[in-house]
Amino acid sequence: MTRRVLVVEDDLTIADSVAARLRAEGFEVDLAHDGPSAVTRARDVRPDLVVLDVMLPGFDGLEVCRRIQAEQAVPVLMLTARGDETDLLVGLAVGADDYLTKPFSIRELAARVHALLRRVERAASAAASRITLADLEIDLAERRVTRGGAEAHLTPTEFELLVHLAERPRAVQSRERLLSEVWGWADGTGTRTVDSHIKALRRKLGTDLIRTVHGIGYALEVPR
Template sequence: MTRRVLVVEDDLTIAGSVAARLRAEGFEVSVAHDGPGGVAAARDGRPDLVVLDVMLPGFDGLEVCRRIQADRPVPVLMLTARGDETDLLVGLAVGADDYLTKPFSIRELAARVHALLRRVEKAESARRIAVADLEIDLSERRVHRAGEEAHLTPTEFELLVHLARRPRAVQTRERLLGEVWGWPEGTGTRTVDSHVKALRRKLGGDLIRTVHGVGYALEVPR
């Protein structure tokens, strides 16, 4: 998947150089030259990363950062000509993830962009659980199996996540009740059984294995 980068920079020479290098690195790049244009481009283009100058006409990069982060979280690499520590601190406070002080190396900027996206991808992967053909998105609370979305109740979702974090490991009904429902051990074990039955109905009967007299485990093909 091609990553999209938005460059918001009023200096046409710098903007052109940054855009050309990032395109050469394989990114899809759009450019804006003022504050309002940057906010509109971020809203409409939904970039994966924004390279953002602090000093912009219309309103400055700090306000641009504030507005685009209010719309949706997106990594921001801030550019500043002043090297003013206050600008940098404010930029980080309003949602910037990294910064470069002008003049900077285009090669270094490209390296920072790659590094920042790798960091974001790693954080995103931590919010997902993938076991065989089962995919669980923890941030959006969505579940897919073999590409088909399954609509789970909140408790069904929590139970599935709990089993998926330790695939093949058998977990007792009592432990599941305590950790998913927060109930005292030994009470209401039939509640677990009924929720497992619902998960099997929605995700397939082969997904969760019953260990008779003990509990359940998420089944993973070997």
């Protein structure tokens, strides 16, 4: 099945280069060049993945990401010219799954797109259909999460991270292992990415669910 990617970039040269490479990789590509049209386009075409620039006219990519994720769980690869780590963490907090800092290699961008989609597909093809831990229920087939009967809307990467922890309740997972097994990053860099996604899970599911093991990583506590 052909995957559809929405590229949101106001620099037409970059947008055309990214679109050309992704089309050469076999993707269908839609383009948007400002915040409002990006949200509308995402609603209309229901992309499998969004490549999203932070700096956009209308409103910025952070707001675009926030609005898209409120309507559909879709993996987002964020592009930023900023070097400030705070801006990158904000992007992850509003639902981005990965990011590239400009200038970037078009080849690396294509590789990141493939990696993000593989993560989503692996989760969708999981053998078990449901994980239940007390009042926490994870439906793997429908990619739904509820706690205490209330549904939590997770991004694709938040969902995969939760599943990875829930499959090994109480077992401590190092940040480096989580980066390798959830994100596919083998070099162990980017541990702040893990921390940001853990904060998002706590915000959506409760602060008592995931325990921090200082200097090592995280463990999912079985809810009481």
